[in-house]
Amino acid sequence: MLKKIPADRLRPGMYVHELCGDWMSHPFWLSSFALKRDSDVRRILDAGIREVYIDTARGLDDAEGRRAEDVKQDVQKEMEAAIRSAEEPVIQVSVGEEIRRARQVHAQANKVVRDMMHDVRLGKAVSLENVEPVVEAVTDSILRNSNALLGLIGIKNKDDYTFQHSVSVCTLMITFGRSLGLDGEVLRQAGIGGLLHDIGKMKVPDAVLNKPGRLTDEEFVLIKQHPGDGHEILLGTGGVGDIPLDITRHHHERLDGGGYPDRLQGEQISDMARMAAIVDVYDAITAERCYHRGMPATEALRKMWEWSKDHFDQKLLSAFMRCVGIYPVGSLVRLESGRLGVVIAQSPVDSMKPTIRTFFNTRSNAYVPTEVVDMASPRCGDRIVSDESPGRWKVDHLRFLDVETA
Ligand SMILES: [Fe+2]
Incomplete structure (x- = not known):
């Protein structure tokens, strides 16, 4: 049986089925494993993980644990209530009318990001002249009907993860921002932030960035440098606004202080960075990667809601779920x-x-x-x-x- 328990109740002999928390914030990824010694437990606690699922068929039980099925039902009910209380999205044209234009916008955005990241790998500067029209086109499509581009970003090609992810985060930031009532320049800046947020990954060696399976602690340290590196690249670019700079540096910060690079907590994290954290994780866990299947969108939202009190702004997450729907378009x-x-x-x-x-x-x-x-x-x-x-x-x-x- 799968049971959810607080991480501080873990002890050797238990079998960890799943760690509650986005695995981009710790080096364990999705693996299930047996706890053999105290140091295994300490490693989990040191990574800031608060709750875990244990498999009582494969290791010791814990009397205080809650059955996974009960947790899932509660989470689903909470999500439904949260969505019902959030704002309605705005739609101008049908998905069918928008989808053809959206396909062109999506293809163009992918090309621009690919070229830009390639340039950064070669040590060249980021050129904002190419980025701005793409963000403009994405914004226009979303204002006509966000469901078209949202459907397209659901198509994941596992070979192109980093580029597609940037376009997806841009799309999601604009959709989410729009649903929260942001508009004009602020919305555009949020989109630019989404498109550029992982630019620092171009400083991470390819072999580490696309490594199948679990990263070593040393490799994870390299990955964790990308928000700081990205921030530096954008400062060197000139003309990049405060919002994209903030999103790039702080999209891996978490409310409980367990994120990186600055270990910001609660109020220290801006709304934009909180929004970016949500859309970044949502897209990352739904993505097809060479080493894991993308999680269906609904399952991803359920997981994120479960983690939300430690990691994400729960109010913003409710609004995000309302904006993409519990069964997002394209599901x-x-x-x-x-x-x-x-x-x-x-x-x-x-x-x-x-x-x-x-x-x-x-x-x-x-x-x-x-x-x-x-x-x-x-x-x-x-x-x-x-x-x-x-x-x-x-x-x-x-x-x-x-x-x-x-
Ligand atoms: Fe990132």
Whole structure:
């Protein structure tokens, strides 16, 4: 059985199934492992991890632990309540109308980031003239309908992680900022910050940056230098505003002081850096990497909510979940009837019941004629049972995002 316990109750003989916290803030990654000696326990506590899941079938039990299933249900209920109390997103055109333009914007943004990062690797300066029009185009697309670009950033190509991640964080920062009522120059600056936030990674050797599997402590020290290095690169660039500088330096800071590089705590962390921390982790854990499958978006939000009290601003995280939805556009979901569908629009009345387009039947393992299903409609006799990984079913679900207007 999986149980959640406070990390200070860990002892040798227990089997760690999962560490609660984003693994970019500590060197353990996603691994499960047995605790053999006191020093193993100390290492977890020293990394600032407060809670863990243990597997009682593979190691010692703890009487005070809570069953993983109970925790999951509570987290889901809290998230639903948080989303219901957050603000509504603004939509001007349909996803179907926006998706073609969004594809061009997305491709262009990826190219600009790739060229820029390549230049930085070669020791050349960052050129803001190329960055600004991209951020402008991303902002315009989001203002027309954020669901189109949000759907596209859900398509992850594992070979291009660092570039795609920058474009995704830019897109998410603008979408999130917009939903919080930011506009004009502030919104643009948030987008620039998103696009540039990991520029310091170009100082990390490729072999470490793209290493499959767990990093050594020494390699992790190198990775942790990227916010400071990025900040320095941008200071040297000239003309970069305070918001992108702040986002670049502080997107790995955590509310409990366990982040890096400056170990800021609570109020010392700006709202922009708190927003960047949320979107950075969300995109990182949903990304396909050469060594791990991307986590479905809904699962990622659930995990982040669970960690939120130590790491993230809970109010901002509620607003973020409201803005992307509990089943974000582009998510693949499975229905009770056995059909698979892609989420094509959020419901204005119930975030748990989006509109989806079904295209596959898992019982016959075959594509079926598409059908738009409004899960919030009283006539809908079906319900979502889970969010799914497209890789599991080998389907190109995003093909079905733009066949007609949503
Ligand atoms: Fe980063």
